[in-house]
Amino acid sequence: MRLIAQRVVSLVAFLSLLIGLIKSDDSSSQNSRQYLLAEEAKGNRDESKSAPKKLLERINLKNADGKRAFEIKPESNGAKLVDADDKEIARYSVTDHGLKIKDAADNVLGHIVRHDHAYKIEDADRKHVLFKIAGKEGGDWSVENGKQERLYRIKKRDYGFEIESASGVSLAKVKHKDGKTSFRDAKDETLLSTKDHISQLGLACVTLGKIESEPLRFGLLVQFVVDKRP
Numbered sequence: 001m002r003l004i005a006q007r008v009v010s011l012v013a014f015l016s017l018l019i020g021l022i023k024s025d026d027s028s029s030q031n032s033r034q035y036l037l038a039e040e041a042k043g044n045r046d047e048s049k050s051a052p053k054k055l056l057e058r059i060n061l062k063n064a065d066g067k068r069a070f071e072i073k074p075e076s077n078g079a080k081l082v083d084a085d086d087k088e089i090a091r092y093s094v095t096d097h098g099l100k101i102k103d104a105a106d107n108v109l110g111h112i113v114r115h116d117h118a119y120k121i122e123d124a125d126r127k128h129v130l131f132k133i134a135g136k137e138g139g140d141w142s143v144e145n146g147k148q149e150r151l152y153r154i155k156k157r158d159y160g161f162e163i164e165s166a167s168g169v170s171l172a173k174v175k176h177k178d179g180k181t182s183f184r185d186a187k188d189e190t191l192l193s194t195k196d197h198i199s200q201l202g203l204a205c206v207t208l209g210k211i212e213s214e215p216l217r218f219g220l221l222v223q224f225v226v227d228k229r230p
Helices: 002-050 200-206 214-226
Strands: 059-062 068-075 078-083 088-094 098-103 108-115 118-122 129-135 141-145 150-156 160-165 170-177 180-185 190-194
Touching (some): 068 088, 068 214, 078 214, 088 214, 108 214, 150 200, 170 200, 180 200, 190 200, 200 214
Antiparallel strands (some): 059 068, 059 190, 068 078, 078 088, 098 108, 129 141, 150 160, 170 180
């Protein structure tokens, strides 16, 4: 009887040791899995940080007659702007700070520099600020010249954006409806439209006539699309 009791005790001890080993192995495996998942997530974050932002899809802007007016074509390091006849107007190169803007002859026209919720358009040598577009509370934006004089207000609306003069006069609207984004003048007549993925804020900037350079205005559109601005 004593022998049987000793064997039972030995068996119980053996089973306890076996269960402990299994739990230890499961815990080790779980820790390994958690470590691998953490490393994978870290790798994805690092890859996301190092991956350069760029334009992924073309943007075809049509005029009031439904014909192509402009097209922005993705390039390996940025984008290219062409007119209705496929003639190159400007080139945009993605940089660490934002965009470098060149004309068709490869002359540098300016730079767009990103500062959190503000963007500066600088001259070719990056010595002077030509314009500044800054985000405000509620989704509104303000446009100033290099002297910090307000030129425009771009106000967030349910339909998109409304462009106003510095004195508050409504100049134009950008509307998004049924998958179509359109720029409309003060009479609500469509001047430009697209069904391609676009930034409504960027399209609003294309219309800012006091930024006299067309390549610079379209540069803002490219920048806002790349930055996934609304």
